[in-house]
Amino acid sequence: MNIQHNIQLQPYNSFKTKALSKLFAQPATVTELQEILSEYKTEKKLIIGKGCNLFFTRNFDGLIIKPEIYGIHILEEDAAGVEIEVGAAEEWDKFVEFCVSRGYSGVENLSLIPGTAGAAPIQNIGAYGAEVKDVITCVKTVEIESGHIQNFSNAACGFAYRNSIFKQTQKFVITSVVFRLSKSFTYIEKYADLNLELKNNSNPSLSQVREAIIRIRTRKLPDYLELPNAGSFFKNPILSKPEKEKLLTLLPDAPVYNAGNDSFKTSAAYLIEKAGCKGKRKGNVGIYDHHALIVVNYGTENGEEILSFIQDVQYEVQLKFNIELEPEVWIY
Numbered sequence: 001m002n003i004q005h006n007i008q009l010q011p012y013n014s015f016k017t018k019a020l021s022k023l024f025a026q027p028a029t030v031t032e033l034q035e036i037l038s039e040y041k042t043e044k045k046l047i048i049g050k051g052c053n054l055f056f057t058r059n060f061d062g063l064i065i066k067p068e069i070y071g072i073h074i075l076e077e078d079a080a081g082v083e084i085e086v087g088a089a090e091e092w093d094k095f096v097e098f099c100v101s102r103g104y105s106g107v108e109n110l111s112l113i114p115g116t117a118g119a120a121p122i123q124n125i126g127a128y129g130a131e132v133k134d135v136i137t138c139v140k141t142v143e144i145e146s147g148h149i150q151n152f153s154n155a156a157c158g159f160a161y162r163n164s165i166f167k168q169t170q171k172f173v174i175t176s177v178v179f180r181l182s183k184s185f186t187y188i189e190k191y192a193d194l195n196l197e198l199k200n201n202s203n204p205s206l207s208q209v210r211e212a213i214i215r216i217r218t219r220k221l222p223d224y225l226e227l228p229n230a231g232s233f234f235k236n237p238i239l240s241k242p243e244k245e246k247l248l249t250l251l252p253d254a255p256v257y258n259a260g261n262d263s264f265k266t267s268a269a270y271l272i273e274k275a276g277c278k279g280k281r282k283g284n285v286g287i288y289d290h291h292a293l294i295v296v297n298y299g300t301e302n303g304e305e306i307l308s309f310i311q312d313v314q315y316e317v318q319l320k321f322n323i324e325l326e327p328e329v330w331i332y
């Protein structure tokens with residue numbers, strides 16, 4: 001297995017910051033991955049996919065593993081649906097297109113989310129009222145420490161809003177993911193933006209839903225290949241009842257949704273906007289004009305510059321509303 005040394009990480013993160021990795025490996029099979037894990041036992045490790053949800057502020061003094069395990073295989077099929085295993089390195093949206101073009105429903109709302117299939121369970125990717133947890137039946141992994149194969153049923157994955165056991169523990173390399181998709185499809189009106197986009201079509205097909213989402217996303221989000229970014233930078237904050245009430249006295253129009261267990265979700269984008277940060281810019285970093293949750297790199301190669309900007313935004317929101325914004329993006 002070829003291990004590279006002092007590799008530039010700029011091509012491997014969508015914020016395009018510069019940093020070196022001491023060691024870098026791209027295993028193409030589970031066996032190759034296990035060999036690397038056993039050979040470099042004592043090295044600090046980081047697993048990456050397409051780098052659309054992380055950036056680097058400094059050199060990485062360890063081994064970065066970028067699995068190159070490909071393949072989309074139908075495992076089972078019956079009249080109602082299909083079970084499909086997808087290699088970790090497969091591009092997420094390629095898999096969505098594969099499903100939609102064959103009439104398999106369940107992932108269409110997650111169209112055009114950048115990244116790999118292997119990273120999808122990590123933060124339980126979600127968009128337009130859908131979350132990937134609803135179609136995952138099994139996540140296949142190799143435990144980093146032992147090199148043992150360990151498969152997780154959906155229930156064992158600990159899925160929650162932008163969270164999973166894999167994100168919590170960071171102990172596993174995901175090698176493939178198994179999905180159960182349906183062969184039937186009925187559009188359910190769940191998400192206002194999408195309903196509006198489809199307002200002239202009362203019974204949209206699977207591919208019409210995908211196309212509508214692609215149109216909305218292309219309009220709303222900056223292309224990370226042209227304006228480097230990592231999508232939504234902050235998670236929507238979860239508030240206790242007293243915190244929610246305090247927020248509503250400061251901002252009576254603040255959107256708050258019941259999140260169960262006496263907790264409430266509010267909108268990070270709304271708070272950023274109300275704190276006066278939408279469109280804010282400092283040097284080469286700023287909040288995207290059309291979307292308050294997206295931090296854009298306008299030209300720096302230095303991750304510290306992005307970090308400093310983010311801290312400023314967090315400070316403003318904390319100062320004005322006493323709410324801590326938690327990054328959704330990984331900062332290394």
Ligand SMILES: Cc1cc2nc3c(=O)[nH]c(=O)nc-3n(C[C@H](O)[C@H](O)[C@H](O)COP(=O)(O)OP(=O)(O)OC[C@H]3O[C@@H](n4cnc5c(N)ncnc54)[C@H](O)[C@@H]3O)c2cc1C
Pocket residue numbers: 014046047048049050051052053054067088113114115116117118119120122123124125126127166172173174175221222223224229230231232330
């Ligand atoms: C323009 C834009 C829009 C976005 N929109 C959305 C959205 O609508 N919804 C949403 O949920 N996300 C969104 N994101 C975030 C991003 O697309 C997802 O988090 C995606 O899953 C990242 O995939 P990746 O392969 O790039 O993962 P990376 O960024 O490489 O890694 C993300 C995390 O997963 C870990 N990881 C990656 N692969 C593996 C593996 N095989 N095994 C173990 N750990 C692994 C990494 O260590 C890291 O902690 C957006 C990002 C961008 C740039």
